[in-house]
Amino acid sequence: MTEPNTSHPSTALILLAAGSGTRLGAGMPKALVEIAGRSLLQHALSRVATWEVLAQIVVVVPAQDQALAEQARTYGVKVSTVPGGASRAESVSRGLQVVEQSIDQVLVHDVARAFTPLSVYREVSQALQREGVLAVIPALPVTDTISVVEVGASNDLPQVSQTPPRSSLRAVQTPQGFKATVLREAHAQLAREDEAAREAATDDASMVRALGYSVHVVNGHRDALKVTHPQDLQQANQLATESTYLGEHAMSQPSIPRIGTAIDVHAISSDQARPMWLAGLHFPDDIGLAGHSDGDAVAHAACDALFAAAGIGDLGTHFGVDRPEFSGASGVTLLTEAARIVRAAGFEIGNVSVQFVGQRPRFAARREEANAVLSQAANASVTVSATTSDGLGYEGQGAGITAYATALVYPHP
Numbered sequence: 100m101t102e103p104n105t106s107h108p109s110t111a112l113i114l115l116a117a118g119s120g121t122r123l124g125a126g127m128p129k130a131l132v133e134i135a136g137r138s139l140l141q142h143a144l145s146r147v148a149t150w151e152v153l154a155q156i157v158v159v160v161p162a163q164d165q166a167l168a169e170q171a172r173t174y175g176v177k178v179s180t181v182p183g184g185a186s187r188a189e190s191v192s193r194g195l196q197v198v199e200q201s202i203d204q205v206l207v208h209d210v211a212r213a214f215t216p217l218s219v220y221r222e223v224s225q226a227l228q229r230e231g232v233l234a235v236i237p238a239l240p241v242t243d244t245i246s247v248v249e250v251g252a253s254n255d256l257p258q259v260s261q262t263p264p265r266s267s268l269r270a271v272q273t274p275q276g277f278k279a280t281v282l283r284e285a286h287a288q289l290a291r292e293d294e295a296a297r298e299a300a301t302d303d304a305s306m307v308r309a310l311g312y313s314v315h316v317v318n319g320h321r322d323a324l325k326v327t328h329p330q331d332l333q334q335a336n337q338l339a340t341e342s343t344y345l346g347e348h349a350m351s352q353p354s355i356p357r358i359g360t361a362i363d364v365h366a367i368s369s370d371q372a373r374p375m376w377l378a379g380l381h382f383p384d385d386i387g388l389a390g391h392s393d394g395d396a397v398a399h400a401a402c403d404a405l406f407a408a409a410g411i412g413d414l415g416t417h418f419g420v421d422r423p424e425f426s427g428a429s430g431v432t433l434l435t436e437a438a439r440i441v442r443a444a445g446f447e448i449g450n451v452s453v454q455f456v457g458q459r460p461r462f463a464a465r466r467e468e469a470n471a472v473l474s475q476a477a478n479a480s481v482t483v484s485a486t487t488s489d490g491l492g493y494e495g496q497g498a499g500i501t502a503y504a505t506a507l508v509y510p511h512p
Contacts, residue, residue: 108203108204108227108228109154109199109201109202109203109204110152110153110154110202110203110204110205110206110224111153111154111155111156111157111198111199111202111204111205111206111279112147112153112155112156112157112205112206112207112208112220112274113157113159113191113194113195113198113205113206113207113208114140114143114144114156114157114158114159114208114210115159115183115187115190115191115194115207115208115209115210116128116129116130116139116140116143116158116159116160116161116167116183116210117130117159117160117161117162117182117183117184117190118130118209118210118211119161127412128160128161128164128167129210129211129326130160130167130210131166131167132326132332132410132411133410134213134326134332134335134336134338134339135336135339135355135510136355136357137339138167138170139210139211139213139326140158140167140170140171140210140213141170142213142214142339143208143210143212143213143215144156144158144170144171144174144178146213146214146215146216146217146220147217147220148174148175148178150217150220152221152224153177154177154199154202155177155179155198155199155202156174156177156178156179157179157180157181157194157197157198158171158178158179158180158181159180159181159182159183159190159191159193159194160180160181160182160183161182161183162182162183163182164180164182167180168180179197181193181194181196181197186298186300187300187301188286188289188298188300188301188303188306191207191286191303192286192289192290194207195282195283195286198279202279203278203279204224204227204276204277204278204279205276205277205278205279205282206220206223206224206274206275206276206277207273207274207275207276207277207282207303208220208273208274208275209273209325211325211326211327212272212273212323212324212325212326213326213335214322214323214324214335214338214339215272215273215274215320215322215323216320216322216323218320219237219272219274219317219318219319219320219323220274222237222317222318223235223236223237223274223275223276223317224276226276226315226317227276227277227278232315233277233278233281233307233312233313234275234276234277234278234281234304234307234308234312234313234314234315235275235276235277235314235315235316235317236271236272236273236275236276236304236314236315236316236317237271237272237273237274237275237316237317237318237319237320237323238269238270238271238272238316238317238318238319239269239270239272239318239319239320239321240265240268240269240270241265241268241269241270242265243265244262244265245262245263245265245268246259246260246261246262247259247260247261247262247263248260269316270319271302271304271319272319272320272323272325273323275302275303275304277303277307281307281310281312282303282307284310285303285306285307285309285310286306288306288309288310289306322338324338329411329440329443329444330443330444332411332443332444332445333443333444333445334445335445336444336445336446336510337445339510355509355510356449356507356508356509357408357409357410357446357507357508357509357510358408358505358506358507359403359404359405359406359407359408359409359505359506359508360404360407360503360504360505360506361400361401361402361403361404361406361407361413361414361503361504361505361506362400362403362501362502362503362504363396363397363399363400363403363414363501363502363504364396364499364500364501364502365388365389365390365394365396365399365499365500366388366389366493366498366499367386367387367388367389367497367498367499367500368386368387368388368389368394369389370386370387370389371386373386373387373388373389373394374387374393375387375388375460376388376393376394376395376429376430377395377396377397377430377455377460377462377469377500378395378397378398378430378453378455378462378465378469378472378473378483379395379397379398379429379430379431379434379469379472379473379476380465380468380469380472382459382460384460385459385460388499388500391418391419391425391426392418392425392426392427392428392429392430392433393427393428393429393430395429395430395431395433396455396500396501396502397430397453397455397469397473397483397502397504398429398430398431398433398434398473398476399414399430399433399502400453400455400502400503400504401434401437401451401453401473401477401481401504401506402414402417402418402433402434402437403504404451404453404504404505404506405437405438405441405448405451405477405506405508406437406440406441407506408441408446408506408507408508409441409444409446409508411440411441411444414433417436417437417440418433418436431472431473431476432476434473434476434477434481435476435477437477438476438477438478438479441508445510446508446509446510447479447508447509447510448477448478448479448506448507448508449479449480449506449507449508449509450479450480450481450482450506450507451473451477451479451480451481451482451504451505451506451507452481452482452483452484452504452505452506453473453481453482453483453484453502453503453504453505454483454484454485454486454502454503454504455483455484455485455486455500455501455502455503456485456486456487456488456494456500456501456502456503457485457487457494457497457499457500457501458487458494458495458496458497459497462483462485463485466483466484466485469483470482470483
């Protein structure tokens, strides 16, 4: 059932999808991260695109974005996109600039909370229609004890300065709702502040309170999970596979396997003493491969294929040169960690298949040994095969090795 627009204030939604996803470690804008085969942006828009109360939806995307804008366009003519800014506040401000002046109220929502039920949007919107209500946030009661700490206390350890009663505390969610005039006033005021103040403004409700306006609270929802860290992906997958929302209707979705492919190339090292590690095995008669870790192209390709199948970035995202703890790490160590990351993201591993192309090392006699070592590392079936390039290219000249991998994963039931 949809709500008629008659007698309802005109409403716009600003959907913030410009985050880089750095803490998520996905190697892509957070809004593009796929959960159960659909991006976070698609999950978020599917919940609200047919809600007739909304006269306009403005999706704030990363600068130079094409992929998210293309996804947004498929949700109808009332959806538009605008490039975001350097901070959350600037992104909201840019979205607000294209909200039509005739709009009465504005909802601001984070795409990271893509699974927020439509009922929460409704409750925020309806609360804004009450007399004297200018700003509304959804929130949940806090179950943990929360303490305010003083940093830089004695012994270099923070000290508790106060512990407010839990009954007065709430965990704030989005969408946050505002009378359009009030939200515009708050952002106009912030524009007059210095850069530090603009960077510190991470919450529109706080900006409105700073102007002296009251902010009212309605019930949030446990499904309004904020996807921030890799471990959040497992819970998000569970929410997505329980049901896929289209407006108010729910449709069961099967657990569909996902396939990822990868390629990894390493040159033969110029260091004659560098050991050759490949497919988790040491080949003492061969010169090793150059690389940040041990250069195990087979294990690296297996890791990359797993990350690609799960949609959580690539080898550089998780084990790049900015991670000194992985300098010199063995391929087995990386594959073990990659399998852990993929499972923490809500997937189980079906199998991984790798083929490498190179003149050396001689591999056939050790194939089963390599399969066993890598399968133990991934705690799943990993099989390796080898071929040559008939003397063609750098592989045929003995200058390097190329490994191709395919991985199959599936969401946890």
